[in-house]
Amino acid sequence: MKIGVVGTGYVGLVAAACFAENGNSVIGVDIDEAKIKALLEGRIPIYEPGLAEIVVANVAEGRLRFTTDITTAVRESDVLFIAVGTPQDEDGSADLQYVVKVAEQIADAMNGPKIVVNKSTVPVGTAAKVKATIEGRTTHPVSVVSNPEFLKEGAAIDDFLKPDRVVIGTSDPATEAVMRELYEPFVRSGKPILCMDNVSAELTKYASNAMLALRISFMNEMANLCDATGADVESVRKGMASDSRIGAAFLYPGLGYGGSCFPKDVKAIEHTSREFKAPMEIVAAVERVNARQKTVMLPRIEAKLGGLAGKKIAVWGVAFKPRTDDIREAPALFLIEGLLAKGATVSAYDPKAMDHAKRTLPASVQWAKNAYEALEGADALLLATEWNEFREPDFAKVKSLMKQALIFDGRNIYNPKTVKAHGFDYVGVGRR
Ligand code: NAD
Secondary structure, three states: OEEEEEOOOOOHHHHHHHHHHOOOEEEEEOOOHHHHHHHHOOOOOOOOOOHHHHHHHHHHOOOEEEEOOHHHHHHOOOEEEEOOOOOEOOOOOEOOHHHHHHHHHHHHHOOOOEEEEEOOOOOOOHHHHHHHHHHOOOOOOEEEEEOOOOOOOOOHHHHHHOOOOEEEEOOOHHHHHHHHHHHHHHHOOOOOEEEEOHHHHHHHHHHHHHHHHHHHHHHHHHHHHHHHHOOOHHHHHHHHHOOOOOOOOOOOOOOOOOOOOHHHHHHHHHHHHHHOOOOOHHHHHHHHHHHHHOOOHHHHHHHHHOOOOOOEEEEEOOOOOOOOOOOOOOHHHHHHHHHHHOOOEEEEEOOOOHHHHHHHOOOOOEEOOOHHHHHOOOOEEEEOOOOHHHOOOOHHHHHHHOOOOEEEEOOOOOOHHHHHHOOOEEEOOOOO
């Protein structure tokens, strides 16, 4: 198939590369000239495991091209994916300006019938809005599909090539047939392609993210209850997770969820629920609990150190989760800002996200070349992102580098007994 993917960010670039990998002819389009220049030179603008190899191989095979010229991409494609950002607007709703802009650009470039696919996370009614926008500017026929993306950064290639399910929102049988043909190679293992109406498809994405965020917020409150009662959240978590009705996924407490999706998507579904006068109180609570959780660790560090002025805190991890360089809404950023505001100095290290973080955080943050360098003379270590390389450090070396042997484990990756046996004072989230 001839496919155009508009937006070559975390979702669009992965989608473009994976569609090409399955033999399609794909053009990736972006307005960001630096991004396209990098891609044309064989450099991948984001860190995503396995992505570079697929992009380079498919460019070499001639199946994957990149351009800033959307007109060419529209004219040469039968199916056009919209994969641009849908950030949070001031009132919590999803800002659709980039999606609508792309719809206008597609309409103005159309040279025949097209299938336009909303891959961006968009609120109910967006497919209708995109269709109306395009039909208002061209007489060429268009069919608009809602095809939300469920990939996880850090495992995006695997998730895209082997999805748990593919959701396709369309009421047009011919369009459904084309979409099924496109996705069939991705679900050979028997995973379902679920076809439904546009609105249900649009809502499925928000419902899924809100449920995952809900599990995290639930566990964060449970961890705080464990702290208050003297229970150990790891024991409670394992006890819950062994129940097949509950399962183990997304039951890990921490410093509050971040990332480019959960925070904005939870707010957006809450906004939709209010707009349609079917308020989702539980979703509103998920958001409130998360905002509060982001503030839990800082006072603990402050109390333990007897104030933060003049103290040095080493921070391991600034990405919002491991295996990505994405720092959008990362709890580490919030905490580092808080530490600095209280007069602490911060030395930080992240395997992949430091370039992005340097552009966002104050210049006073000291950036270390490796995890151990960040510890030199530190009064405490704050583990904010559970990268694998932080899981089994040389604790003797860690202790010898630090001024005080004190660890705040924001992701509960260390065994308190082991860490204490190495002579550390340990504070986790809901841990005995
Ligand atoms: P991103 O910011 O990484 O990428 C968006 C890209 O679109 C940017 O490169 C930007 O330059 C480009 N763009 C904007 N306007 C354009 C235009 N008019 N023409 C061409 N390019 C344009 O965003 P992302 O993380 O890939 O997310 C995209 C969408 O997918 C969002 O709606 C998001 O909620 C959703 N989503 C993201 C993830 C994720 O893990 N990142 C997962 C599932 C769904």
